[in-house]
Amino acid sequence: MAVIEFINGENKTYGAMKKVIDYITNPAKTEPHLIDGHNCDINNAYHQFVLTKRNYNKETGRQYIHVTQSFAPYDKVTPEEVKKIAYELLQMEFFKGFEVVYAVHTDKNHLHTHFVVNTVNAETGLKWKQSAEQLQLLKDYSDDLCRKRGLIITYGKKGNHKNRGEYRTKDKGQSWKYELYLAVKKVKWCSKSKEDFISNMEKLGYKVDWSDERKYITFTTPSGKKCRNRKLYPPEKFTKEALLKAFDLNNQRAKDKELKKRIDLILSLVYMIQSNPDYDKTKKYPLSTLEGVALKDEIAELKKGKGLDWDKESAREM
Missing domain, CATH: 3.30.930.30 (BirA Bifunctional Protein; domain 2)
Incomplete structure (x- = not known):
């Protein structure tokens, strides 16, 4: 980078x-x-x-x-x-x-x-x-x-x-907004509806205020920080319309079982990161840490166990 x-x-x-x-x-x-x-x-x-x-x-x-x-x-x-x-x-x-x-x-x-x-x-x-x-x-x-x-x-x-994980940790102090960005970006490809998306975000500790009466979605992080979807970049990827389009694509292209595998993989990786003795739990930003290479071998093994080509799925997000 x-x-x-x-x-x-x-x-x-x-x-x-x-x-x-x-x-x-x-x-x-x-x-x-x-x-x-x-x-x-x-x-x-x-x-x-x-x-x-x-x-x-x-x-x-x-x-x-x-x-x-x-x-x-x-x-x-x-x-x-x-x-x-x-x-x-x-x-x-x-x-x-x-x-x-x-x-x-x-x-x-x-x-x-x-x-x-x-x-x-x-x-x-x-x-x-x-x-x-x-x-x-x-x-x-x-x-x-x-x-x-x-x-x-x-x-x-x-x-x-530095590798990306080290850069996020040492140079930026593990940005909570970047962690939110990663969560939303990944969870949108694990969800088939607004309700499903909100539920999956909650599994990661985030609250989602998505009201039809309001133009923007408000996210609340596990530490209580609030952020609207228009503050995530690029904002056009995180509008209500963009998220609903992703859910529609998930409904067309993925079975419920596959979507469950995706969110289960994220939750398993987060748990693995937080359980690692070398992980600094005071930072509490596991998805940012996952972008590093320290646990590359363990992550690869977990991906195999889940039977999911996560790298291929991630490419769809770009």
Whole structure:
């Protein structure tokens, strides 16, 4: 998987902005076809950034946001594929209207993309605001894009590389929202109706408030934290309509016995994780832990015992 980092530095002058754009597009670090612009012409990006700021009379304060997306050196990914991932990342809603210069750097032993974002939105004139929730959504979506390609996490500026389970535990403190995301994503493919879905979520310790009178579903975690389905990313995968469509597909393609096997497998894996003497029970995020590799052999054996090709089923979720 890739790691998203926001680079702090002097960014309150036009000179600093020009310097960072020149840096990320430096031909000694990248190649022409690995450089691109989002909502801007890469050959005139600096001038477009300035014109946008002047157009909305917002030339003070932070001039740009500098973000990197880094990959492990042993990831089997090409610079061109890394650029495609960067392009997909920029399709997220909160980049809409923002001008971005980005380039894949190939000068290190690990591939990484630099993004420079104009702090003034070219469409609305509003300045960039980044909440902790938005940052988490960005990281989670980056993980989703990488997971589809079977990539590995790279951890931080030091270049250390961790498996996904270690990254979730040590870098994020085991995000409760990510754990909820995993629960909903897996349980929707074990359920054949709204009632079945609610029941299966309850087996994992989650309460589900799904009312026809309300637009959104509210989940309550085992620790009492609340989260609406629109806060899970990508939100279109977790709307009422998307969940009902999944239930309909389950009814068409899977027998009740198979659906029961799926939820039983999840519950068995969770129990196995929580019963492992090396598992830190204070974190209480077993599904996130399952994404690591520490119990790979035990999980494989349990899958065989359940008679279910879980990897094949999981692929349907993407």
